[in-house]
Amino acid sequence: MRLSPTLTLLACAVCAAAADPATALDQAIATLPQQPAPAVHSHAAPTLRLIDISLAVVAAAGASTATDHELESLAAGGHDPNRRGFTLQGAELSLAGAVDPYFTAEAHLVAAPEHGVELEEAFLTTTSLPYGLEAKAGYQLIEFGRVNTTHAHAATWINQPVVASRLLGGEGSRSSGARLAWLSPLAWYSTVTLGAFNSDDASLVSFRGEAAGHHDHESSDETERTLGGRLRADELTTGSWSDLVWLARWENAAELGGIEGKLGLSWLGGANATGDGQRSDLYGLDLVVSAKPTGGTITSIKAVAEGILRRVTVAESMDSGEDPSDPADDFLAPAATLTDWGVYAQIEVGFGERWSAGVRGEYATARGDSVEHEGLVDHNADAMRDARLRLSPLLAWRPSEFSRLRLQYDFDRAEHLDEKDTAHSVWLGLDVLIGAHPAHGF
Numbered sequence: 001m002r003l004s005p006t007l008t009l010l011a012c013a014v015c016a017a018a019a020d021p022a023t024a025l026d027q028a029i030a031t032l033p034q035q036p037a038p039a040v041h042s043h044a045a046p047t048l049r050l051i052d053i054s055l056a057v058v059a060a061a062g063a064s065t066a067t068d069h070e071l072e073s074l075a076a077g078g079h080d081p082n083r084r085g086f087t088l089q090g091a092e093l094s095l096a097g098a099v100d101p102y103f104t105a106e107a108h109l110v111a112a113p114e115h116g117v118e119l120e121e122a123f124l125t126t127t128s129l130p131y132g133l134e135a136k137a138g139y140q141l142i143e144f145g146r147v148n149t150t151h152a153h154a155a156t157w158i159n160q161p162v163v164a165s166r167l168l169g170g171e172g173s174r175s176s177g178a179r180l181a182w183l184s185p186l187a188w189y190s191t192v193t194l195g196a197f198n199s200d201d202a203s204l205v206s207f208r209g210e211a212a213g214h215h216d217h218e219s220s221d222e223t224e225r226t227l228g229g230r231l232r233a234d235e236l237t238t239g240s241w242s243d244l245v246w247l248a249r250w251e252n253a254a255e256l257g258g259i260e261g262k263l264g265l266s267w268l269g270g271a272n273a274t275g276d277g278q279r280s281d282l283y284g285l286d287l288v289v290s291a292k293p294t295g296g297t298i299t300s301i302k303a304v305a306e307g308i309l310r311r312v313t314v315a316e317s318m319d320s321g322e323d324p325s326d327p328a329d330d331f332l333a334p335a336a337t338l339t340d341w342g343v344y345a346q347i348e349v350g351f352g353e354r355w356s357a358g359v360r361g362e363y364a365t366a367r368g369d370s371v372e373h374e375g376l377v378d379h380n381a382d383a384m385r386d387a388r389l390r391l392s393p394l395l396a397w398r399p400s401e402f403s404r405l406r407l408q409y410d411f412d413r414a415e416h417l418d419e420k421d422t423a424h425s426v427w428l429g430l431d432v433l434i435g436a437h438p439a440h441g442f
Contacts, residue, residue: 054435064425077160078170163342229371245270275315300350
């Protein structure tokens with residue numbers, strides 16, 4: 001019986017492993033055909049990994065003038081330290097490798113005391129499509145902007161930007177779906193990405209997922225609320241293409257005189273949870289500039305800025321108020337268009353091989369009334385839509401490429417705080433990495 005080339009390759013690899021285990025992996029990799037560089041969002045050279053396994057652990061300890069309850073709304077990121085004392089922000093187990101010469105696969109599982117174990121991502125990526133194309137399918141963080149695809153252990157600051165927690169969700173907007181990226185033949189790096197995803201994943205706070213900061217909108221009867229405190233519609237289904245969430249992103253990068261820059265434009269739109277025909281649209285702009293000076297104390301400079309705008313339509317609904325059994329406190333929440341936006345800008349400067357320092361500034365606000373149990377209220381009474389200002393200096397020390405210590409101070413000004421509108425917090429964070437982890441893009 002004649003074996004196919006693929007079976008012959010596998011048989012040879014098995015025989016090599018039995019004869020010489022120390023060189024079997026290298027021999028198997030050497031016999032595979034070389035693949036052209038895929039249209040990935042990275043400047044790293046492509047490699048064929050049969051398997052990478054890693055464990056990343058992120059933890060923090062700190063104190064704040066805000067109470068634990070206030071910290072829940074001030075630090076709304078899913079892996080933010082949002083209590084005084086100690087916080088295990090998460091332990092992420094990652095597996096990545098080559099399926100065959102045509103696909104790679106990744107899976108990321110995250111465990112945290114408050115959230116249990118959850119699947120963060122699990123997807124396949126093509127490696128050999130023609131014409132600069134790359135497809136990615138599975139459960140994935142949607143490639144909107146920069147911060148949404150960043151895992152907690154890869155973030156520069158200890159907590160998530162405010163605008164990301166509000167509009168993209170504390171866990172990042174992710175869902176089951178597929179996207180197609182095209183690396184254009186332009187003289188500079190330029191990619192176009194299009195994707196489609198289910199709109200009902202719990203992480204999609206701007207669509208049909210759980211409301212961002214939903215703990216602030218829980219009523220005594222546990223009525224489920226969504227955008228701007230509106231009631232969640234019943235029996236939402238995926239009946240047409242318009243019920244999905246759609247992604248478009250255009251990203252460009254270039255290097256000039258030792259300075260690298262990347263500019264991205266993003267759009268994410270689809271159905272939301274307030275009723276049939278209601279939708280949300282997110283627009284994003286992000287910029288990264290980095291340089292590595294030589295011959296001086298400063299070894300690296302990296303500046304990042306990102307802004308996100310969200311416009312949502314919400315349906316008219318009869319709200320049951322604080323007591324659903326009492327029709328007297330029912331009120332009509334009118335149809336409306338709500339606008340939320342925010343921006344953050346940060347700069348990090350490296351000193352020598354191990355030290356870096358930086359500062360991040362943020363602002364977020366909204367337009368359009370929210371709903372509380374007693375009726376319509378100004379958006380500043382809503383912890384996830386009020387005017388927010390945060391300033392965060394940071395000092396980091398890296399004993400090696402596998403560990404990092406960070407000291408961060410947060411000055412928060414928030415309109416929703418009851419007795420005071422400012423809070424001061426200090427966090428000491430430690431994160432470690434064991435094993436080989438997939439590379440993160442620039």
